[in-house]
Amino acid sequence: MTSVKIFIPQDAAALSVGADEVAALVQTQAETHNLPIEIIRNGSRGMLWLEPLVEVETPNGRIAYGPVGCEDVPSLFEEKFWEKHDHPLCHGLTEEIPFFKKQERLTFARCGLTDPLSLTDYRAYDGFNGLENALKMSPADVCQTVRDSGLRGRGGAGFPTGIKWQTVLGAESDVKYICCNADEGDSGTFADRMIMEGDPFSLIEGMAIAGYAVGAQEGYIYLRSEYPHAHRMLEKAIQIAYDNNWLGDNIQGADFSFSLEVRKGAGAYICGEETSMLESMEGKRGLVRAKPPIPALSGFFGKPTVINNVLSLTTVPIILAKGAAYYESFGIGRSRGTQPFQLSGNVKQGGLIEKAFGLTLRELIYDYGQGTRSGRDVRTVQVGGPLGAYLGDNQFDLALGYEEMSEGGALLGHGGVVIFDDSVDMAQQARFAFEFCTIESCGKCTPCRIGAQRGLETMDRVIAGDNVATNLDLLEDLCELMKDGSLCAMGGLTPLPVESAIQNFPNDFYSKTDCRS
Amino acid sequence: MTRFTEWSDLFAEHLHQKFKDKKGALLPFLHDIQDALGHIPPAAIDHICDSLNLSKAEVDGVISFYHDFKKEHDGRFSIKVCRAEACQSSGSEELVSHIQKRLTQDGTDTEFHIEAVYCLGNCALSPSVMMKEKLYGRVTPKRFDHLLTLERTPHA
Numbered sequence: 001m002t003s004v005k006i007f008i009p010q011d012a013a014a015l016s017v018g019a020d021e022v023a024a025l026v027q028t029q030a031e032t033h034n035l036p037i038e039i040i041r042n043g044s045r046g047m048l049w050l051e052p053l054v055e056v057e058t059p060n061g062r063i064a065y066g067p068v069g070c071e072d073v074p075s076l077f078e079e080k081f082w083e084k085h086d087h088p089l090c091h092g093l094t095e096e097i098p099f100f101k102k103q104e105r106l107t108f109a110r111c112g113l114t115d116p117l118s119l120t121d122y123r124a125y126d127g128f129n130g131l132e133n134a135l136k137m138s139p140a141d142v143c144q145t146v147r148d149s150g151l152r153g154r155g156g157a158g159f160p161t162g163i164k165w166q167t168v169l170g171a172e173s174d175v176k177y178i179c180c181n182a183d184e185g186d187s188g189t190f191a192d193r194m195i196m197e198g199d200p201f202s203l204i205e206g207m208a209i210a211g212y213a214v215g216a217q218e219g220y221i222y223l224r225s226e227y228p229h230a231h232r233m234l235e236k237a238i239q240i241a242y243d244n245n246w247l248g249d250n251i252q253g254a255d256f257s258f259s260l261e262v263r264k265g266a267g268a269y270i271c272g273e274e275t276s277m278l279e280s281m282e283g284k285r286g287l288v289r290a291k292p293p294i295p296a297l298s299g300f301f302g303k304p305t306v307i308n309n310v311l312s313l314t315t316v317p318i319i320l321a322k323g324a325a326y327y328e329s330f331g332i333g334r335s336r337g338t339q340p341f342q343l344s345g346n347v348k349q350g351g352l353i354e355k356a357f358g359l360t361l362r363e364l365i366y367d368y369g370q371g372t373r374s375g376r377d378v379r380t381v382q383v384g385g386p387l388g389a390y391l392g393d394n395q396f397d398l399a400l401g402y403e404e405m406s407e408g409g410a411l412l413g414h415g416g417v418v419i420f421d422d423s424v425d426m427a428q429q430a431r432f433a434f435e436f437c438t439i440e441s442c443g444k445c446t447p448c449r450i451g452a453q454r455g456l457e458t459m460d461r462v463i464a465g466d467n468v469a470t471n472l473d474l475l476e477d478l479c480e481l482m483k484d485g486s487l488c489a490m491g492g493l494t495p496l497p498v499e500s501a502i503q504n505f506p507n508d509f510y511s512k513t514d515c516r517s
Numbered sequence: 518m519t520r521f522t523e524w525s526d527l528f529a530e531h532l533h534q535k536f537k538d539k540k541g542a543l544l545p546f547l548h549d550i551q552d553a554l555g556h557i558p559p560a561a562i563d564h565i566c567d568s569l570n571l572s573k574a575e576v577d578g579v580i581s582f583y584h585d586f587k588k589e590h591d592g593r594f595s596i597k598v599c600r601a602e603a604c605q606s607s608g609s610e611e612l613v614s615h616i617q618k619r620l621t622q623d624g625t626d627t628e629f630h631i632e633a634v635y636c637l638g639n640c641a642l643s644p645s646v647m648m649k650e651k652l653y654g655r656v657t658p659k660r661f662d663h664l665l666t667l668e669r670t671p672h673a
Contacts, residue, residue, distance in 0.1 A: 013639050016654035048641035051654075185636055187601030193638040225548075225585050226637050228650045263541075264548055267584030269635060283543030284575075285582040301540065343641065345606035350641030373607065382602055386635075418640065420606045432605070436635065442582075 003036035004082045005057035009112070011044035011197050012229040013190070018070060019052040025073040026054070033077050043198020045112035046352030047099055055094055056082045064094040099349055099368055104330060106338050107315045108191075108354045111198035117236055119244055122201045128246065130317030134209045135254045142213035143169050146316060148324035150336025155181055155272075155309030156384060156413040158335075158402040161316075164306060167296040168214040171304035176216035178207050179281065179300055179307045182223040182230075183265050183272035186385025188416030191340040191352055192310035196223075196230040199314070200237035204247065204260060206313035209320055210306050211258040219260040220300070222277050225267055234262050269440035273488050274307045276442055287444045288488045309414070311340060332358035335401035345381075345418035346372045362396040364417055376421035380505070382429075384413025386436050387493035389500035390429060409500065411493070426501040426508035431459040433497040441490055448491025451482040455498065465512040472502065472509060521553045524560050528553070533568045542569055543579055547586050556590035593630045594668075597647040600633045603640035608657075612644050615658040619665070629665075 008014075008023040023039055030037040045053060050066030054076075063085050065076065072089060079087050091097055105111075114121035122128070134142045147162020168176060180203065184192040196203060207219045223231055238260055241247040249257045263281055265271050271280045275289035278300055299305025315337065319327045328336045335357035341364060344350045348370040365371070365378055372378055380390045389410040391398070398408040405412045420429075437452035455478055461471050479495035486492040502509055521528040532549060536542040546569065550561050557580055565576050580586040598604075598613055613631060620626040639645040642654030646661065653664055 012652050013642055013654060016639050016645065016652040017642060051642065184638060187599075187636045188603045188640045189636075190638040190640055226634065226647070229652070263544065265583075266544055266548065266586060267634075268582065280544060281541050283541040283569075283579070285578050345603040345640065345643065347641070386602060416603075416640070418603045418606060424606065429602070429605075432602070436601075440635070 003038045004030075005038050005040060006082075007040050007042045007055040007057070007062065008052060009044045009198075010041035010116070011051075011194060012227070013048050013194075014044055014051040014053070015229065017051050017067065021070050022052045022054065022068055022073060025070050026076075029073055029077045035077075035082070040115050042114060043111045043116050044194055044352075045094060045100065046108065046194065046354075047097065047349070048351040049347075049349045050091070053094075058082075060093065062094045064091040064097060065089045066091065099351065099353070102367075103354050104338050104356050105354045106318050106327065106330070107202075107311060107340055108195060108199070108352065109318065110202065111195055114199070116198050116200055116233060117240060119201070119240055119246075122199075126321055127201055127317075128205055130320030131205050131209050131212075131246075132252070134212055134320045135252070135256060139169055139213050139215060140166075142209065142320065145324045146213070146319060149319045149327040150324075150331070150334070151312060151315055151319060151327065152335070152402065153309060154311035154315070154339070154414065156186075156411070158412070161308060161312050164296055164308070165210065165213050167294075168216070168304045168306050171297050173304050175218075175303045176214055177300040177303055177305040178210045178214070178216045178219040179277070179305055180207055180219065180221040180310060180313055181272065181274060181277055181307055182221050182227075182310050183277060184227075184310070184414070185224060185269040185272045186387075186414050186416055188344050188382065188385060188418035189342050189414045190344070191342050191415065193227050193230050194352060195314050195340075196227070196310060197233045200233050201241065201246075202314040202317055203234070203310060204237060204241050206316040207260060208247065208251065208258045209316050210308065210313060212256050214304075214306055216306065217257055217259065219258060220281060221260070221262045222265060222271070222281055223262050224265045224271075231262060231264065238262070268442075269436075270442040270490055273442075273490065275488070277307070278305070285442070287442045288490075290487060311414075330356035332356075332399060332401050333403055335403070339400065339412070339415045341400070341415045341417060343369050343417050343419070346374055346421050347419045348373050357401045358399050360397050360399055361391065361417065364400070365396065365419060369419060372419060372421040374421045374423075376423065378419055379422040379424055380420050380426070380501075382418045382420070382497065383416070384411045385416055386433065387411075387489060387496060388413050388416075389496050390426065390504060391500065392504040395504075409503075411496070426505040427459065427463050427512065430498045430501040430509075431456065431463060433494055433501075434459055437490060437494040445485070445487040445491060447482045447485035448487070448494070451478055451486075451491060452494060454478060455482075455494070459498075462509060463512060468510060468512055475502075524550075524554065524558050529561075529564045529568075532564070537568060543571070543576070544583075547580065551586055554590070555592075556587045559588075591630075594628055594648070595632045596629055597632045597634045597637070599635065599637045599639075599643070599645045599647075601635040603636070604643040604645055607643040609644040612646075612656060612658060612661065616661060619662065625669075 053066035055062040143165040152158040271286040276286040280286040434455035
């Protein structure tokens with residue numbers, strides 16, 4: 001009898017709800033039932049409300065069970081879940097689950113399918129095809145291919161990746177660097193973590209391609225310290241890549257060498273800002289640098305440096321494997337390709353949805369998310385992290401694309417969508433936006449450092465019902481100043497959640513009992 | 518490999534050898550000390566200054582900038598509770614109140630303390646808590662009580 005293949009994710013989200021304990025129990029139950037099994041600890045499929053998601057391989061494909069708690073494991077075995085598929089937790093074929101079926105997985109094509117640390121799996125699912133193709137091309141052609149694909153910075157700024165690479169390629173220097181920004185600090189985002197844990201070789205491959213394309217031989221991944229599991233996975237994957245000559249000297253016999261190292265952050269949100277990240281990597285306080293010079297010309301230790309987000313770099317391999325035209329054929333307007341959206345907060349079906357740009361928030365919230373977990377009405381969503389706008393129902397038909405969102409007064413950011421039900425007090429959310437900025441501001445420029453503090457105090461007065469109209473006028477002025485005068489997006493965008501909350505939900509502010517008027 | 522649990526000449530030399538030729542070595546240097554000792558003692562700061570040729574102000578400035586580095590350690594066990602937006606939408610503030618009440622009631626606030634963090638990257642399974650680098654999702658007050666009991670049970 002051949003052994004039954006059972007997949008139980010080792011993604012941090014799955015582990016956070018007991019995947020390790022479930023895997024251990026599945027192993028002992030299988031022994032009790034004399035069932036030969038092989039447990040594969042894959043990445044997450046991204047259907048996080050079903051975690052821990054246990055899949056069993058059948059001739060027709062993998063069958064999904066979830067969320068599986070330890071208490072459910074004995075009944076799965078009693079009902080022979082590997083043969084019969086009528087257990088209450090059974091969802092049928094994983095890839096037929098509507099949440100998954102409708103997706104367009106390019107960047108996350110492998111995530112959840114494979115054992116993240118198996119090089120054999122990675123190769124079997126087209127891994128390193130992109131790097132192999134790149135090594136046969138000239139560096140300039142690789143940059144041009146990335147440019148033609150229309151890929152833009154997935155960290156949120158949306159700057160064309162190919163143009164950035166061409167700038168670094170054109171810079172004259174004996175030393176250049178590739179720095180991956182893995183300081184995924186925005187609340188509501190977890191795609192970087194998921195792919196670093198679920199398909200770490202794709203990041204290694206993307207960075208090696210970037211190194212070849214611009215003439216850099218050293219790469220660094222700046223990883224936030226809140227991700228210890230991703231750190232372990234990356235360290236293991238990097239070692240495997242070195243052992244198999246996908247990193248190191250003369251990669252696969254080519255005239256190209258590339259080294260890679262993980263640098264751990266130390267709990268500072270601002271270090272996700274690229275120049276602050278460079279300061280931190282150089283061993284300094286994470287103070288934002290004034291631009292120019294841009295990091296592409298003067299970055300890490302003053303050398304030309306490519307700084308890309310994890311998702312930009314993990315998307316590069318498929319572009320080189322399947323061509324710019326293939327990737328470019330997805331998307332709308334100037335937003336080409338796909339975006340891994342992350343649906344979270346008070347949502348019934350939270351998780352990762354990779355889809356071509358152009359779908360609407362309403363589709364994300366109701367088709368994929370199925371509304372709130374609490375069962376109450378959706379009141380608002382915050383899109384793009386703590387510096388993103390709070391949108392109301394009348395904006396849910398906005399198409400998700402860089403320009404489309406900014407025309408609607410919002411930003412796409414890193415693709416995080418956080419859902420709130422109707423119990424939310426928007427004045428408190430506006431207050432929190434300032435509070436967060438007081439905690440995380442690097443302090444270099446006054447509009448951000450002092451502005452956030454004054455904003456917080458003013459919001460406290462509004463919430464206390466103290467001269468509400470006057471204080472809201474004051475807040476408007478303050479927001480203008482922060483937008484115009486801040487050095488980076490921290491101070492420059494903190495007004496966005498505040499102003500959008502006031503504009504879209506005025507009753508939450510003006511209804512505060514005004515004890516003076 | 519030796520595991521260091523207190524500041525010593527041996528630990529100092531080990532760190533010096535490990536980091537003296539590394540680019541931008543200060544953060545990894547501090548992490549190694551923080552991980553081993555739970556804080557950065559004054560003697561370690563003097564050593565870093567010598568080893569990396571930095572001024573005390575530079576090293577102190579970096580320690581005070583980052584939330585992870587602490588100059589003192591009161592021995593209490595840190596319960597990191599995410600207080601960012603995605604967790605707020607799913608009851609993290611209620612969870613914080615519950616934990617505070619629970620620790621005060623039990624008199625265990627001498628052993629444990631709450632540390633606010635902003636995003637643990639587990640936003641779809643909020644609210645989230647991290648203890649000893651282990652992440653927990655869907656943490657209701659009831660589940661927290663259970664986790665705390667497990668944490669306090671001596672491991673075999």
